[in-house]
Each structure stands twice: as structure tokens, then as C-alpha cells.
Amino acid sequence: MENLLRKLDLTSLRLFVAVCQEKNIARAAEREFIAPSAVSRRIAEIEAVIGLPVIQRQSRGIAITAVGETVLRHAQAIIANVEALSADLSQFFSGAxxxxxxxxxxxxxxxxxxxxxxxxxxxxxxxxxxxxxxxxxxxxxxxxxxxxxxxxxxxxxxxxxxxxxxxxNDRLSVIVPRGHRLAAAAQVRFADLLPESFVGLRGESTLSKMLAAEATKTGHTLDVRIRVGSLDALCRMVHAGLGIAVVPEQVGQLYVNALDVNLLPLAEPWAARxxxxxxxxxxxxxxxxxxxxxxxxxxxxx
Structure with a gap:
């Protein structure tokens, strides 16, 4: 019984299962679109590997031997596992x-x-x-x-x-403390903000670079008093009165009702991103x- 893995192939096992299910080699061959002689040859190869008969040929079909029942049970399990493997792999190909x-x-x-x-x-x-x-x-x-x-x-x-x-698409807005001089404005221009102290993000964020560049175009340098690591911390610093900040509009909207701040749209075309x-x-x-x-x-x- 050594090296069954090398000597038994899936096609032979599939054809053997078909013969057992149909109880007839000719019907199994028709179902599997293969010649009856080829099915008989595959069954003979299984029996040669095992050394024992798996079916008994009769005038009107076949009968499964006790050995064949054992082979059938394992063959069905093997085929089911391979089909499950195929189904799992198909999910990778489909992206699921x-x-x-x-x-x-x-x-x-x-x-x-x-x-x-x-x-x-x-x-x-x-x-x-x-x-x-x-x-x-x-x-x-x-x-x-x-x-x-x-x-x-x-x-x-x-x-x-x-x-x-x-x-x-997103849009930049300014978040200011509720008591700020600009808090009631419908929108603000960036130039109106340049005298203010800012709260900014740490690191080389695209937003920080953009604001610095826009200030430079007008001959100013942003007065960034505090830098923090997150938008949440930035908004909380504004709430505490430590400066104003430019933030994506939907981020600011998260804090308008939770913190003592107002959100003002920026009027500049570059605020639309x-x-x-x-x-x-x-x-x-x-x-x-x-x-x-x-x-x-x-x-x-x-």
C-alpha cells in the first residue's frame, strides 16, 4: 500500500465514483463523456495499485466489493476536498x-x-x-x-x-474659537487669517506645505505656535483658544457641535481639492x- 499518493490520480478516482453511482460502466462513461473501454482501464489500474478487486462485473452492471466501498468512501472525500479547494481559490481570482x-x-x-x-x-x-x-x-x-x-x-x-x-472632492475651511473676531463670518479669505496664530500638523503634510506656500505668495510667514500629530488634537487646541486652524470641511463639521468652535469656509479657489x-x-x-x-x-x- 506504499506510494498510493503517487499511483492513484484524481481522474481515476472520479471515474470510479461515477461507476459506483451509476452501477454501470457504460452509463458512467456516457455521463463523463469518455469511452467505456477507457473507464474499464482506469478501474483496472486502481485494482492493480491496490491489489484487490473494487467491483464485480455482472451481466447488467457492476457490484461494489467491500474493498471498493472503502475506496469509494475515501475517493468521495478526496474529490469533495478538491472541489472545496477549487471554490476557495476561485474567490481569490474573483477578488472575494x-x-x-x-x-x-x-x-x-x-x-x-x-x-x-x-x-x-x-x-x-x-x-x-x-x-x-x-x-x-x-x-x-x-x-x-x-x-x-x-x-x-x-x-x-x-x-x-x-x-x-x-x-x-473636499474643501478646506477654517476652524476658530466661538468667540473669535471672525466667528460670525459667512466665509473668510486667507489673507484675513495671516495676522492670526495657527495650530498646525507636525511633519511635512500636504496641507501644511500648501498653507505655507500661499502665505509666502503674499509676503507673509504663517505664525504656527503649536504643532500636533492629529486633526483631533488640532481641533481641540483651537477649542482651548490656542490658535486657529485650516482643516478639511468634513473634519471640522465633526467638532462644531462637540467643541466650542465655529467652522468658516475658505473663499480661495485652491481650498477646493x-x-x-x-x-x-x-x-x-x-x-x-x-x-x-x-x-x-x-x-x-x-
């Missing part, structure tokens, strides 16, 4: 199972991705998503170095090196990554 590495900027993570990812996982619960936060410039680097399947960031210089799809999904090439995406991209950007062109 797998893992996806996504790198995204803070704005997309805070404003949009929690609800979008939750909705996707209700449809694809077997897909594991590894989401990493990075500044927009670092998102480009992660895609270039293949440290992520795709990224989400602001439409900044450099995205033209990749394939990109529109994800969401685009978020994009980008990747090296569509054909390089795994099935799961492609499924998530398609979910996030359902109305893409083409």
Missing part, C-alpha cells in the same frame, strides 16, 4: 478573498474611508485590508516602491506618473485590490 495594502493620506482616512471600507467589507468579508496613513507625497513613494497595492491622496504634482481615478485613487497599472492589481478600487470609484470612465 485575499488581502489589499492601501496607503492613504489623513484627509481621506478621516473623512471618507471608514464608511467606504465598512461598506466594502460587508460585501467582501473575506478580504483583509491593511490601511496605512501617509502624507500625500509619501503615498506616491509607497506606490512607486510597491509597498502598497494602491494609494489615495490629494491630486498633487507627481500623480501623472501613475494611473489615477477620481475618488472624492481633489482626492484620487492611484496605482502603477491596472493590470498589476490583484483581484481583491481591483475589487476595492472598483468599489471606491464606481463611476469611473471606461
Amino acid at each position: 478573498k485575499g488581502s489589499v495594502r492601501v496607503v492613504a493620506n489623513l484627509s481621506s482616512i478621516v473623512q471618507f474611508l471608514p464608511e467606504d471600507v465598512a461598506a466594502f467589507q460587508r460585501l467582501f468579508p473575506a478580504v483583509q485590508i491593511d490601511l496605512e496613513e501617509q502624507h500625500s507625497a509619501d503615498v506616491l513613494g509607497a506606490i512607486e516602491e510597491r509597498r502598497a497595492d494602491f494609494g489615495i491622496c490629494n491630486a498633487i504634482a507627481g500623480i501623472e506618473a501613475f494611473e489615477s481615478l477620481p475618488y472624492r 481633489r482626492l484620487v485613487v492611484l496605482f502603477r497599472a491596472r493590470e498589476e492589481l490583484s483581484a481583491s485590490a481591483a475589487a476595492l478600487v472598483n468599489f471606491l470609484v464606481p463611476n469611473r470612465d471606461g
Whole structure:
């Protein structure tokens, strides 16, 4: 009984199961679209490997021997396991199972991705998503170095090196303490804010760079008194009266009712921003990554 794994093949076992189910070699051959002689040869090969008969040929069909009953039970289990393997693997090809590495900027993570990812996982619960936060410039680097399947960031210089799809639009607003001199304004211009003290984000965030660049265009330097590591901390610093801050509008809206602050739209055209999904090439995406991209950007062109 040594080396059964090498000597018994799945096709022979499948044909043997068919013969046992039909109780007739000719009917089994017809069902499996193969010649009866080929079925008989496969059965003979199984018997040669085992050294014992698995069926008894009769005038009107076959009878299964005790040995054959044992082989049948195991053959059915083997075939069922292979079919289950095939079904599981098909989920990877369809994108229903797998893992996806996504790198995204803070704005997309805070404003949009929690609800979008939750909705996707209700449809694809077997897909594991590894989401990493990075500044927009670092998102480009992660895609270039293949440290992520795709990224989400602001439409900044450099995205033209990749394939990109529109994800969401957001708008920058100013969050100020409720007693601030500008708190009642319907909207504000950036120039009106330059005398103020700001609360900013640590590191080289796209937002920090943009605000510094816009201030420089007018011959000013932003007075950033405090830098923090998150938008939540930034809004709380404003609530405490330690300065004002520019934030994505939907982020600010989360805190207007919870904190003693007001949210004022910025009037500048550059305050309207685009978020994009980008990747090296569509054909390089795994099935799961492609499924998530398609979910996030359902109305893409083409």
C-alpha cells in the first residue's frame, strides 16, 4: 500500500465514483463523456495499485466489493476536498478573498474611508485590508516602491506618473474659537487669517506645505505656535483658544457641535481639492485590490 499518493490520480478516482453511482460502466462513461473501454482501464489500474478487486462485473452492471466501498468512501472525500479547494481559490481570482495594502493620506482616512471600507467589507468579508496613513507625497513613494497595492491622496504634482481615478472632492475651511473676531463670518479669505496664530500638523503634510506656500505668495510667514500629530488634537487646541486652524470641511463639521468652535469656509479657489485613487497599472492589481478600487470609484470612465 506504499506510494498510493503517487499511483492513484484524481481522474481515476472520479471515474470510479461515477461507476459506483451509476452501477454501470457504460452509463458512467456516457455521463463523463469518455469511452467505456477507457473507464474499464482506469478501474483496472486502481485494482492493480491496490491489489484487490473494487467491483464485480455482472451481466447488467457492476457490484461494489467491500474493498471498493472503502475506496469509494475515501475517493468521495478526496474529490469533495478538491472541489472545496477549487471554490476557495476561485474567490481569490474573483477578488472575494485575499488581502489589499492601501496607503492613504489623513484627509481621506478621516473623512471618507471608514464608511467606504465598512461598506466594502460587508460585501467582501473575506478580504483583509491593511490601511496605512501617509502624507500625500509619501503615498506616491509607497506606490512607486510597491509597498502598497494602491494609494489615495490629494491630486498633487507627481500623480501623472501613475494611473489615477477620481475618488472624492473636499474643501478646506477654517476652524476658530466661538468667540473669535471672525466667528460670525459667512466665509473668510486667507489673507484675513495671516495676522492670526495657527495650530498646525507636525511633519511635512500636504496641507501644511500648501498653507505655507500661499502665505509666502503674499509676503507673509504663517505664525504656527503649536504643532500636533492629529486633526483631533488640532481641533481641540483651537477649542482651548490656542490658535486657529485650516482643516478639511468634513473634519471640522465633526467638532462644531462637540467643541466650542465655529467652522468658516475658505473663499480661495485652491481650498477646493481633489482626492484620487492611484496605482502603477491596472493590470498589476490583484483581484481583491481591483475589487476595492472598483468599489471606491464606481463611476469611473471606461
